[in-house]
Amino acid sequence: MRTIATALSLFSCVLALSACKPQGNTVAKQQHFICSALIEGFLKTQNLTEYQLWRVQPALQHVASQRLYVYEAQTSYHPRLMPSQKKLRFNCEQNSAQQFQIKLSPPAQTNGAVPxxxxxxxxxxxxxxxRQLTVYTLGSSEK
Structure with missing residues (x-):
């Protein structure tokens, strides 16, 4: 009987702990949201919608003032419609809490010859x- 109670107690602890999911780094998530929205907006305005996010460095688990976003062109059945560059590299820099810059990095094979x-x-x-500009708030009962 004692082993059943211990097993049940252990199971309930495991269940409770599995419900506690780490929130992750919200600042890194906000950085990623802003950077990817700016890059994807740029790609759409240039009609480069065939590029999809391929890799982000460093990983999104940590806050970084600079992050490399690599977008890769999706293959097409029409080779003549393939873009001239298979991958586009964007550097997203957060210079302050409110300032972001998106830079187009030259292809890796230029060895820094192109800025x-x-x-x-x-x-x-x-x-x-x-806060003044935000129209909607969640859970606020103030009127």
């Missing part, structure tokens, strides 16, 4: 101003 080119720069408002 990075800034494509987009975003300056977010201060957090206080963002």
């Amino acid at each position: 990075e080119e800034t494509l987009l720069s975003l300056q977010l408002p201060q957090p206080e101003r963002m």
Whole structure:
């Protein structure tokens, strides 16, 4: 009887602990959201929708002031419609809490002969101003 109670107790502890999922790094998730939205917006405006996110370095588990996003062209049945570059490399830099820059990195085979080119720069408002600009809030009962 005692072993059943111990096993049941152990099972309930495992069940309770499995329900506790780590939240992950919310700052890194916010960085990724902003960077990927800027890059994908740029690709759409340039009609480069055949490129899909292939790799992000460093991994999204950690906050980084600089992250490399590699987009790869999806293969097509029409070889003449393939883009000239198989992969596009974007460098996303967070210079401050509110400032982001997206730079197009040259292909790896240029060995640094071609400099990075800034494509987009975003300056977010201060957090206080963002709260004023936000139309909807969750769970707020104030009127």
